Amino acid sequence: MPPNSFTPDDPALPMNYPGFVFRTLREEGHAASALLAETGLDEDHLTDPHFRCGFPPLRRFFLNAIAETGDPHLGVRLARKFEPTYIGLPAYTAMNAARFRDGIEVLERFFFLTFPAFDFHLLDDPPAPQGGEAAVRLRSKFPFDGLEYFAFSSAMVAINDLLKAMLRADQVTTRAETTVNRPEGWSDKADRVAVPVRFDAAENLIFFPEPLLDRPLPGDDPINHARFLALCEQFAAGSSFATTPVAQVTAFLEGANTLTASLAEVAAELGYSERGLRRQLERSGTSYRALVEQMREQRARDLLAGGTQPIKAIAFGLGFESSSNFARSFKRWTGLTPKAFRERAGPESGADSGPEPGRRSGRGGRWPEMNVHWPRVILTCGRWTQSSRCMLHLQNIRRRTCQQPSTFMAEPGPASAAHPSEDCRHS
DSSP states (O other): OOOOSOOTTSSOBOSHHHHHHHHHHHHTTOOHHHHHTTTOOOTTGGGOTTOOBOHHHHHHHHHHHHHHHTOTTHHHHHHTTOOGGGGOHHHHHHHTSSBHHHHHHHHHHHGGGTOTTEEEEEESSOSSOSSSEEEEEEEESSOOTTOHHHHHHHHHHHHHHHHHHHHTOSOOOOEEEOSSOOOTTHHHHHHHHOSOEEOSOSSEEEEEEGGGGGSBOTTOOHHHHHHHHHHHHHHHHTOSSSOSHHHHHHHHHHHOSSSOOOHHHHHHHHTOOHHHHHHHHHHTTOOHHHHHHHHHHHHHHHHHHHOOOOHHHHHHHTTOSSHHHHHHHHHHHHSSOHHHHHHHHSTTTTOOOSOOTTOOOOTTOOOGGGOSOOOOEEOTTSOEEOOHHHHHHHHHHHHHHTSSOOOOOOOSSOGGGOOHHHHTOOO
16 A cells, blocks of 8 residues: 555644634634634634644644534535635636646646645546536545544535636536535535535545536636746645655655556556546656656665665566666666666765766665755755755754754745744644
8 A cells, every 4th residue: 555645643734724714713703712722723823824734733623613603514604705716826727727627637736735635636437427527536635533524515615616716607516425424404504505415425526517628718828827837836846745646656656565566556546547647647747657767766776875685686676677677777877887886885985875976866865974864845945855965954954943853844935935933833
């Protein structure tokens, strides 16, 4: 099985929706102290665009909100007030796409930037279609632990409103299915959703007419779409968890004992069709073969630099038919034969086992001179890095700010945009 994208305890969840819920309920007269009781959160957290936290404090917050309002259908009621633009950058990018399909595919790639707890996926051939339907599938990245109805009802209502905003139409969704049990009192609330909902289903699905996928969007703006798309890519590159298709496949390969799994097998494990995953990787400028090749390079470097395993055994372990094939590939990656690389990386040489000048190491490459594996960090340029120079720079920053290790997170932008006070924040 592949490793999870992230765990409920990881500080990955932004405040877009929790902040909206808090603001709305405060405007309705509910006390902040009651809403935030036992969460460890304060009002500043819920208005901070840089703050992220794990699921447990937000679970407590939403349960407090339901108890404080006495409304078990609170998710549906509040989601009707949640404007599509509150979703932020992914919504603006989708609205400016050329066609409805293009906009949905933007959301498929970048919905996680605002809602990382959900996997948003377009199904070209949804189960049990009725008269030429397509569907969006929602899956949770981890158990919602008693908040399933609140979470999925909120998400489905908000997505329905976003789809309508993209097409500037009064109705887009034709029906919906959800895995949650039918709640008590649903018949009195069903009109708020405005589409038929089937409960106790196998998946969470939002259906709409398949011909809409080719409809041009009235907000089509190629200039702004390109700008917004570049920003989405920049923020996605700075994501600290395996939420994009490329990161999910890479995480799968990192956790696999061998690199022999086919694209179809990996797609099935990650919840994609083979064609869908291939298409997602192509849109990101890569392929499954390229990612496997990258992982082979990384593992080859580690095995040669950090052990005494025979080169022939390493070659077969990485899936090469012969050691000569492995040697040719390794020389293409590094400019060195495996034997020469191992000799240079040996302790007696004192040489760095990193890439030759002008060559880039594989993703997540090891930097022996650090003698430690630092956590991945987001630099102000918005890109991942594990280079020793940047790590030493961050180590100095940490010494000057909070005197303890933590994940240094800053939004993409100039170096002056960093927020040192938030580097010390622990969820």
